[in-house]
Every structure is written in structure tokens, then in C-alpha cells.
Amino acid sequence: MSTERLRVDARSCALIIQDLQNDVITEAGAFADSGAPGHAKSQGIVANAQRLADAARSAGTPVIHVHYIVEAGARGLKQNAPSSSVSKSRTRSCAEPGAPRRSRA
Numbered sequence: 565m566s567t568e569r570l571r572v573d574a575r576s577c578a579l580i581i582q583d584l585q586n587d588v589i590t591e592a593g594a595f596a597d598s599g600a601p602g603h604a605k606s607q608g609i610v611a612n613a614q615r616l617a618d619a620a621r622s623a624g625t626p627v628i629h630v631h632y633i634v635e636a637g638a639r640g641l642k643q644n645a646p647s648s649s650v651s652k653s654r655t656r657s658c659a660e661p662g663a664p665r666r667s668r669a
Contacts, residue, residue, distance in 0.1 A: 574623035581613050582630040 587593035589604040604610070617627045 572625075574620070574625040578626040578628055579616055579620040580628045580630060581617065583632075584610065584613055584629075585631060 583589075585593075588595050589601050589609065590596070591601045593601060595601075620627050
């Protein structure tokens with residue numbers, strides 16, 4: 565693991581916080597048997613996400629919270645959908661040289 569600090573251009577990034585929902589990270593949640601709640605707790609995930617979100621907002625970086633909700637009767641949707649099918653080869657980290665830049669209005 566590198567000890568080099570990651571440099572991120574706050575003008576061209578967003579922080580995406582996903583799956584920090586009760587069903588995923590609490591012992592009483594739907595995914596409690598998966599081990600996710602214990603892992604989240606051992607890693608301090610909520611406090612770490614809060615620190616990241618605070619730092620991102622302070623830098624002017626948008627913070628996006630993703631929630632997956634399936635309403636009763638929604639056809640074609642599953643309670644446990646697979647992750648995004650976008651391949652790593654088609655995406656770039658905002659810290660990579662040549663990454664697309666978002667214009668600021």
C-alpha cells in the first residue's frame with residue numbers, strides 16, 4: 565500500500581456515498597447475515613463517511629447519496645440487484661490525468 569497522498573481536483577469530482585442504509589449496515593437490517601453490519605462497524609464506516617462528506621463539502625465538491633429502493637409491485641426490479649455493469653476500462657478516477665472535467669456554472 566502506498567503512503568503517497570492522493571491529490572484530487574475538487575472542481576472535477578463528486579463524492580458518492582452508497583449503501584449506507586439501515587438494511588445494509590445495521591444488525592437488524594435485511595443484510596445482517598451477510599456480515600456487512602459487523603464489517604461496517606469495525607471499519608467505522610459511518611464516522612469515516614461523515615468525515616469524507618464534510619471535507620468534500622468544505623472543498624466545494626458535491627456529495628451524492630445513493631439509495632436503492634424497490635417499491636411493492638415494481639416489475640423487473642430485484643431486492644438485491646447486481647452492481648453497476650460499467651467496466652473499469654470505461655471509467656476514470658477524477659484523480660487520473662485526462663479525466664473528464666465537469667463545468668462549474
